[in-house]
Amino acid sequence: MPDNNKELTLSAPLSGPVLSLANVPDAVFASGALGDGIAIDPLNDTLYAPCDGDVIHVARTGHAVTLRADNGAEVLLHLGLDTVELRGDGFTMLVKEGARVSNGQPLLRYDVDKVARRCKSLVSLLVITNGEHFQARPVTLLGVKVGEPLLHIVAKNTGASPANDQDVGLEVSGQVRIAHRGGLHARPAARVRQTAQGFKSRSQLHFGGRSASCDSLMGMMGLAITEQAQVQVSCRGSDAEAALQALLTTLSTALAEETHAPAPAFKPHPHPAEDGVLHGVCAAPGVAVGPLVRLDGIVLPEDAGGHDVEAQRRQLDQALAQVSDEIRLTLDRARTRRNSDEEAIFNAHLALLDDPALLDAARLCIDQGSAATHAWSQSIDAQCRVLQQLGNTLLAERTNDLRDLRQRVLRALLGQTWPFDVPAGAIVAAQELTPSDLLHLCAQGVAGVCMVGGGATSHVAILARGKGLPCLVALGEALLEQQGQTMVLDADEGRLELHPTAERLAQVRQLHAEHAERRARQHALAHTPAQTIDGIHIEVAANVASSADAAQALADGADGVGLLRTEFLFVDRHTAPDEQEQRQRYQAVLDAMADKPVIIRTIDVGGDKQLDYLPLPNEANPVLGLRGIRLAQVQPQLLDQQLRALLQTRPLDRCRILLPMVTEVDELLHIRRRLDALANELGLSERPQLGVMIEVPAAALLAEQLAEHADFLSIGTNDLSQYTLAMDRDHAGLAPRVDALHPALLRLIAQACAGAARHGRWIGVCGALAADPLATPVLVGLGVRELSVSAAQIGEIKARVRQLDAVKCACLSAELLTLSSAAAVRQACHQHWPMG
Known part of the structure; x- marks a missing residue:
């Protein structure tokens, strides 16, 4: 039973060796994207309730069940890895949604041999999905038997009990198809989070047998929800009905920028190899000529250790606050200019900067002895790996936004400002540019940008198109071998011409001059009827x-x-x-x-x-x-x-x-x-x-x-x-x-x-x-x-x-x-x- 401090000890739902989440052979769970918790490699065939509570979700494929404990903690019990692929074959669910269960009550049974032969691993998870309100502390990392103490849950001191307004009233749920192009990536997820935070109720998304809090961008993105996929939304609290309707509307309404400026098709140009030409993908059309300037990202030295944990935590918090203020300033400028693309992109950055999955991971690294710089970098890298392993190109491209935040926060921690003085008219080359990089470069008057990686649907591509800045992506590592010489960036044809002839340079400059002259003539006559x-x-x-x-x-x-x-x-x-x-x-x-x-x-x-x-x-x-x-x-x-x-x-x-x-x-x-x-x-x-x-x-x-x-x-x-x-x-x-x-x-x-x-x-x-x-x-x-x-x-x-x-x-x-x-x-x- 929970005590007055909302503490609760969960008992083992299975018998077997205990693993920390970091050692689970699954990137999503191991990263903590779905929440904090613990894992067991089971030796028995029945999953038992780890506490008294209510069944709030049962996976349609019978491999997972979520309980709400009496102290408000939501506990996802997930049997095996990739077991959703079995479509319920080998599983027997013993409880239904809405049921009241007791500690030690059987929840589901499974055919050990059948499931073990067909899934990635039998390692099973116990995850606290509303970890923004609770901390989970392992009682043991040794073997356990069913019913033995396993995980201690303590309410975080957030200033309000998570079981107050959020536990008042009935839980309501509904289903909806995702309207956003490419699924629930960073910008629409930020919109969902913003909507959810406008209500007192606790809201969750459920998809593919997994759940994520609407408070966490990384959690929602980790569900890998695809375009037109049907998801379930559940809300519990005093204003649950209103929250549900608002979330259903947000999820079923595509962002305006997804319809008004469709991205060019992401396809490589089928050109044969040419000497002196790198081929890539057009992310923003146009032709530019200028000297190539290469930008290199921040490289951290080895962490020497021996840090004051509290001091490192303060440094990280101060850097996060500084970057948050910078992003808010960018947002204010975007709103003043009515630039909905910039506004949506940096709203998503602001939400990511406050994401519990990122912050908790970074703070844990600091507690374990890392410097704030390395802890933040490691946290970002872990979340990038999660997105890259989801098998979704669009979500993989969103790692660019995370790397943007890594660079910005690292600069704040290191006391750096924008470190590059790029001459106007230059063509910029980089391993990868970020949205904030692009805004700085536009302010410096660059002629075009090109990247080793990246994609035509990235936020950098969206911003480049809006700025009219030619942009070429996916040029390969050979790009970083270039520096200094004058080149032609022909984004329309997907070409970076490394050694253009004098005739080619003259041709491009003539086209530019004609275009500029035409625009100047038009502007000069704009006041004429x-x-x-x-x-x-x-x-x-x-x-x-x-x-x-x-x-x-x-x-x-x-x-x-x-x-x-x-x-x-x-x-x-x-x-x-x-x-x-x-x-x-x-x-x-x-x-x-x-x-x-x-x-x-x-x-x-x-x-x-x-x-x-x-x-x-x-x-x-x-x-x-x-x-x-x-x-x-x-x-x-x-x-x-x-x-x-x-x-x-x-x-x-x-x-x-x-x-x-x-x-x-x-x-x-x-x-x-x-x-x-x-x-x-x-x-x-x-x-x-x-x-x-x-x-x-x-x-x-x-x-x-x-x-x-x-x-x-x-x-x-x-x-x-x-x-x-x-x-x-x-x-x-x-x-x-x-x-x-x-x-x-x-x-x-x-x-x-x-x-x-x-x-x-x-x-x-x-x-x-x-x-x-x-x-x-x-x-x-x-x-x-x-x-x-x-x-x-x-x-x-x-x-x-x-x-x-x-x-x-x-x-x-x-x-x-x-x-x-x-x-x-x-x-x-x-x-x-x-x-x-």
Whole structure:
């Protein structure tokens, strides 16, 4: 029985020799990724309960069972290694989930001969899976018999009893398919951890007969959960139901960056060996020329030992705190720039830095006599081996994130800053670069990067693509033999040319010069109106999220703001912004755009975009649920407050209001009446323009009726694509097929343009299609007269418009509506309007 200090001694569940986890012939268990514990090489055929408790999980293959002891410790009893592969053959489970068991009660029996012949090892595990709350101390490392004392469990002093809020209420569980591309790797696991930490309940993932706490990234990654795999989530505590629903949503919703910028295919170029050329894999496209500079990582000397344990622990804690602060600063900058890729990557780093599997392993090494530097390095190496042995390429690539943390913490321990002074324009070569390395190198103005190893789906590759930095990976060890000479990095073709000729260097520099000249011409003319050859004016506006974005857009030549998403005001806070704050923020955007018009979309939350202070029902299909303008039906005060704030901006004729998710005319009429009433309350005679987003097929089909009552229409091609094609744009497997140049989409766009024209209304596009230069002639030809893009693309899109004949575009676009696929449309666009 546990005493008042929550201590508990577990008895031996099997008879046989006892092993420490470190000596278990399995990398996952040996590393402690699943928790601390002990192992037995069994001599009997029955597994017994090591304590009184409740059965909280039974493996579907009958080889493992998890108990919750009366003191809150969760004890995984796992018979044999790789026994999940036997699919239950040879095992007989004697208890069911939810059952109450007593110390010494039989839990499962197995056929010793059958199982021993077919599994990797009979060595069996007793693991404390919620080790963040408990410490496990072996009573003996000798042989034991069933029922003898084996492991002493002591609650950690965390300031709150793990059995308080987390043990109040029933346990709930649910199943879900993993939506994240490549499975549950670092970034989605960090999102899961973040979600779980928002609740008091204890949450676990169960997959393949194993379990991991949602508090531990390494534990969850150690489950090797693949894309589209079905997992079980269990939550226990006072808010278990809410925690479960939130986790199911997080696990089934792909990260935005997994869909918007798919990684290039990971395949080597099938080139024969060439003298003077190293072949690799393109991780980020582009061509660069410059001197090769090699970067070498930190190499630690041998550990002399004899350290003060407490001093080493303090040094590690201080270094971890310093790196944590540095990462938070990087996160703040990423959020300011609305860079979701960087934000997701460094959020995962922050979570890894706090992972109990890493920290406990490092502190144990210090307790055993290692210096803090060597203890941290050994802890990282152990976790890297775990990921590399899981047989999952994507998870193996995530070892790069762990090595990033190793380098950063080691530098903090050694009192070093970023140690490399790389000249601008250089090509950097390294065994492996990390995400933080890449940010430093970008700040130094390097021309390109290449690595011995790495992969096209690594976080470094994602960042390089976002920075427009050519990146080549998997070049092999021969890369490190090079240094100093000028080279050509042709990532598009997967080549690093070690000894380029003068002619080749001149060719690459000429291409760079032409590209730079073209961009300079486009930028120089960005403030000139975009007008087709036959005199049709196309307004090129900017999509923005803040007044700073608006100021940059104006500097880059924007004709106005085509879409201000107001959600940025409402998310990541515990209370709604009041009317005054909203008015000030909207006014700041209007002020930043000088005399240009600003289109402000009303709040579009609900479904999968939840607000802490606005509880909405969980929905099975959020994108088809309570979102956008539908929210006004259940929360009218939220929209009224926003409309009042918008009505108080000046000058009101430059403020245009855009309504999202409209599906019928009555919705528009209701909001127009509400806008009129609020304007009258404020004593206003003037009204801002009121527009409708065309982002559902119903709105496109009713465009003529909507245009009768709206001042303008704006097509959101991102949502219109997924609703028309019945393909979730956040679905990792389908996202590449959600192409807005599909002829079905073009027909809807054509119908919307025709409907707007009948009432003399202008119509724009603010979705991703507006920023695709290949689509510009199609949209102009169908009747679109405003394109809203990112500030950086304004010059390019305006230059594209100036090359077009609008009448010819109209004739050719009509032909595209008869084609059979998006691929056919794109091919025809290349033929009719070549890029260049």
